[in-house]
Amino acid sequence: MNTKQEPQRFVIPIGPQHPALKEPGNFQFTVDGEIVTKAIVRLGYAHRGIEKAAEERTWIQDLYLIERVCGICSHIHALAYCLAVEQLAHVEAPPRAQAIRVLVAELERIHSHFLWMGVSGHEAGFDTFFMYSWRDRERVMNILEKLTGNRVNYSANVLGGVKFDLDQEQIASIRGGIDFLEERTRHYLDVVATDFMFLQRTRGIGVMSRAQAEIMGAVGPTARASNVARDVRKDAPYAAYKEYPVDIILDERGDLEARFEVRLKELFESFHLIRKILDTLPGGELTARMPRKVPAGEAVMRVEAPRGELLYFIRSNGSDKPERLKIRTPTICNLTSVVKLAIGHQLADVPMILAGIDPCFSCNDRSVQIRTSNDPDGRMLSWDELRQHGIDFYKRLEK
């Protein structure tokens, strides 16, 4: 690790390679002894230009590009995109398709929360927790594979519906898997709530009050662990969430322990919801007819990804390609809280605080921040300034 000593302060850079998680992001922590006094985050290392690429492809081709924004929550991205495009085209997917979409979304939430649980355990140095939770996560991965054919990037959605149906054998295998996972989740909830060593790393660490969560715009389980009742599934039900409502899990404590408990208790809601869908799966068609050209207009779609609110904005000019597509992932909303909450904590707690929001850097890299050496805190550039910056940059390179 490179270290840089300056008068009165000591800056420790963490990342961009592997900053606690296996994704690129750069953090600079100013420390006073072991205590963090200032934190700066820098993103943009995994910028893939997906929004621009989406403008070059047709509505159908974009679906598979969008699914690859995130490897963990691929279905929810595709679902948000499908719902937004269907909204623009005034098409509504049949009830059975909507129920299957919700079913896959909830299975994905289970897989995502189990994955996060293991990674956070690893960050805390609790590798036993990491390995056993990931072993159990295989069960939900197998269910998803059996259901859709793939472990990740399920390709469950098509514009106007879903690709596959459920048969009795699959319903039985999902039920069996859910029973097993419910029992294991109960066990892991016991572990995170009672294990002495683990509680040393989570209890009272990274406490975010309700007011702070609201000011910083936290979303998803991170906000709900600070008693902010914010869940898109409840606030603005999409797909089949109107027919299959969920309860919001809240916690007042706002620390890492609360975030663990909120996420794990959310899993019980998911299990309950999945059983309810399997019991009362509506009949009928799987797809509705979708036009190839989408009428001109704008659509905004919000969905609840495992990490929090995911927002899609789509503008169509009436052609077979989107004119503009904007994605805002939950990580970008929650990242501010990491920078704020790290202050006052020991440096060793920072990886846990970072992992506590369940970050996904590659998903959120939608823009590049330009920084100069004499202005380490970064600055905002207008479009003209950015253009001029680019011209100057390449002129300097030529010299």
Place this chain on the structure above:
Amino acid sequence: MRIGVMFPDVSGALMRHSATEKYPFQRQGVTARLRSLLKWNPEACTGCGLCAMDCPAEAIQVNVLDRKAKRFVFAYQVDRCAFCGQCVESCRQGALEMANDRWELAALNKEPFMLYFGDPDDIKTVLAAEPAGEAGIPADK
């Protein structure tokens, strides 16, 4: 607060076998819905080209030599394919199928990744018209 809450997990796992599959000596098989190599049915195809139009990876090319006589050459670039199954969804004639039987696709060279389906003479015609360096080996040869 307790100590060693996960100890029963660890001691219980001591008696379990390794989960790692000894591939290729042992094959557990694949799930029924796995999407593997695309199959094309020349009898059903009308050469409309919707599959090629909707393919997000641009892995499909439908060359129509004579639509009435059903002379088509279906070019399929396996290494581009994302196995999403959109072509199968888009095909109104049911001429495409992604079964779960051909999924061991690793090869030492690029030739098996460029497949041409159709009449051998038609394939030759299409290959002759293509720029050099792009040609692969016809599937049925």
